[in-house]
Each structure stands twice: as C-alpha cells, then as structure tokens.
Amino acid sequence: MRKIVIGSRKSQLALTQTDWVIEKLKEIAPQNEYEVKKIVTKGDQILDVTLSKVGGKGLFVKEIEQAMYDKEIDMAVHSMKDMPAETPEGLTIGCIPIREDHRDAYIANDNVAFRDLPEGAIVGTSSLRRAAQVLAARPDLKIKSIRGNIDTRLRKLKEEDFDAIVLATAGLKRMGWSDDVITEYLEPEVCVPAVGQGALAIECREDDQEIRDLMDTLNHAYTHRTVMAERTFLDLLNGGCQVPIGGYAYLEGDDIILTAMVGTPDGKTILKEEVRGQDPYEVGREAADKIKARGGAEIIEAVREELDQ
Numbered sequence: 001m002r003k004i005v006i007g008s009r010k011s012q013l014a015l016t017q018t019d020w021v022i023e024k025l026k027e028i029a030p031q032n033e034y035e036v037k038k039i040v041t042k043g044d045q046i047l048d049v050t051l052s053k054v055g056g057k058g059l060f061v062k063e064i065e066q067a068m069y070d071k072e073i074d075m076a077v078h079s080m081k082d083m084p085a086e087t088p089e090g091l092t093i094g095c096i097p098i099r100e101d102h103r104d105a106y107i108a109n110d111n112v113a114f115r116d117l118p119e120g121a122i123v124g125t126s127s128l129r130r131a132a133q134v135l136a137a138r139p140d141l142k143i144k145s146i147r148g149n150i151d152t153r154l155r156k157l158k159e160e161d162f163d164a165i166v167l168a169t170a171g172l173k174r175m176g177w178s179d180d181v182i183t184e185y186l187e188p189e190v191c192v193p194a195v196g197q198g199a200l201a202i203e204c205r206e207d208d209q210e211i212r213d214l215m216d217t218l219n220h221a222y223t224h225r226t227v228m229a230e231r232t233f234l235d236l237l238n239g240g241c242q243v244p245i246g247g248y249a250y251l252e253g254d255d256i257i258l259t260a261m262v263g264t265p266d267g268k269t270i271l272k273e274e275v276r277g278q279d280p281y282e283v284g285r286e287a288a289d290k291i292k293a294r295g296g297a298e299i300i301e302a303v304r305e306e307l308d309q
C-alpha cells in the first residue's frame with residue numbers, strides 16, 4: 001500500500017481527467033490511497049489574454065513538473081496536446097491511456113450547418129490551427145478569438161457576437177456534455193486535429209519503478225503508437241499548440257496512417273501529407289520531411305516570429 005499523490009491543473013476538465021485516471025487506478029490497485037493535488041500553472045493565470053501571444057511551450061505543465069521533482073506529487077495527468085514534444089530530464093510519460101474522440105467539434109447558434117453559415121459569419125477560436133482550416137474551407141468567414149473553459153465558451157457563443165465556435169470534442173465529452181450540443185464533427189479530412197488531441201499523458205519520475213509498473217497497466221497500445229507518430233512529426237517541425245500544425249494517426253491493420261498538416265493562419269496555404277508505415281518514428285519523420293520539403297518549417301518559423309513581436 002502506498003499513498004499516491006496526483007497533480008492536476010485546477011480546471012474542471014483537468015480535474016475530471018484526473019478523476020477518470022484515479023478510478024482506473026483504483027480498479028487495478030485498490031490497496032493504494034490516491035490523493036489529488038491541485039496546482040495553478042502559468043497558463044491558468046493568463047487565460048484572459050491571447051494565449052498564443054504569451055505562448056511558450058509547456059505553459060500548462062511547468063509548475064506541475066516542478067512539483068514532481070520536489071516529490072510533492074508522484075504523477076500528473078495532462079492533456080497530451082498541451083505537452084511539449086520533449087519531456088524534461090528525470091521525468092517520463094509513463095503511459096498514454098485510451099484516447100477520447102480526436103475530432104474538433106463545430107457548434108453553431110441555431111445549429112446552422114458549416115456550409116450554410118452566411119458570408120462574414122463570425123467563428124470563435126483562439127487556435128491558429130483551427131482558424132487556418134476554417135478559413136481554408138470558408139475564406140469568407142471571420143475568425144474571432146475566444147477564451148475560457150468549455151462552459152464559458154458555450155455561454156459566449158450565445159451571449160456575445162459569435163455565430164459558431166470550434167473546440168475539442170474530447171473536452172466536451174469528458175465533461176459530460178451530450179452529442180446534442182455539437183452541430184457537426186469536423187473530420188480530419190476537413191480539420192486535422194492537434195497532435196495528441198483527445199489523449200492523456202500521465203507523467204511520472206523516470207526512476208519510480210513502482211509507479212511505472214502501475215501505469216503500464218493503463219497504457220493503450222493503439223493510442224500510444226499513433227500518438228507517437230503524431231508527436232514525432234510535431235517535434236521535428238518544432239511545433240506546438242500555438243502554431244498552425246496538426247496531426248492525426250490511426251491504424252489500418254498493422255499500418256499506421258498519419259495525416260500531417262501545416263498551414264498559414266489565413267488558411268491560404270494548407271500543406272497536408274499522408275504517410276503509411278509500421279514504425280511510429282519513421283512515419284512521423286517521413287511526414288515531417290515531406291512537409292518541410294514544401295516549406296512547412298518556414299511557415300512555422302514565420303508564425304513564431306509574428307507571435308514573438
């Protein structure tokens with residue numbers, strides 16, 4: 001028996017995800033005691049400004065990782081897509097549990113279909129990846145930044161000047177919202193999701209073998225393999241959730257099929273490549289090579305320079 005302290009951001013979604021993990025752990029190892037420790041991250045403190053501007057990788061994870069070094073916590077549950085490609089020295093992603101829905105959700109007032117939105121309609125999102133792909137499909141639409149947790153964003157859709165919003169389906173589902181609130185699912189053919197969207201990353205100290213053994217039982221091989229392909233692509237393009245980059249992989253038999261995307265924020269250029277293969281790192285690298293050969297790295301670099309100003 002061991003008391004296991006699990007770090008979580010204090011947002012409702014983060015706590016829900018952490019509770020979901022604890023429920024699973026209790027089934028596997030009921031002899032342990034589990035405790036949640038809420039940690040305020042830099043990202044939580046500045047949710048009212050445009051996040052992509054304050055940017056920087058790992059805005060939601062740094063303080064949590066420090067608590068792990070300090071042994072205040074033994075593990076931490078993160079949204080995979082908020083995790084920088086590289087894990088710091090001494091820590092590791094101990095497991096990747098089964099992925100929730102990977103798709104972006106489009107939610108419109110009066111359920112107006114995406115193709116029926118009137119010219120100039122306002123779509124709320126603070127994600128350059130979503131903005132790029134919405135504008136690529138509908139160059140006539142306007143993008144307006146929207147911040148806050150899911151409830152806040154749904155309220156702003158009703159009360160403020162928005163016709164529709166786009167957000168992660170996984171967050172909605174984990175928070176218990178029914179499919180009914182979603183007007184349309186944006187399939188990866190239309191909107192390539194963020195790398196790791198819908199997946200969790202459970203981080204722990206590399207040398208804590210007891211915790212690592214416990215986590216092995218929560219790992220989902222399919223999710224792990226596909227997310228690794230996505231993250232290899234992200235890493236090689238020096239990507240992150242603040243630049244317009246996406247990646248989604250699934251398995252067909254034993255093959256990994258990865259769709260990788262880099263776009264300009266105005267949606268005028270969208271580079272997309274599909275790569276098939278067996279090894280997640282090879283697949284991710286091949287996708288990165290192909291996107292780079294078409295100027296993808298320069299697009300990311302230009303967006304970063306713009307954000308840094």
Ligand SMILES: NCc1[nH]cc(CCC(=O)O)c1CC(=O)O
Binds near residue numbers: 168170171197199
């Ligand atoms: N960027 C913030 C964030 N990080 C994880 C989720 C939702 C859950 C997920 O995508 O796995 C969200 C909200 C959103 O993008 O709408």
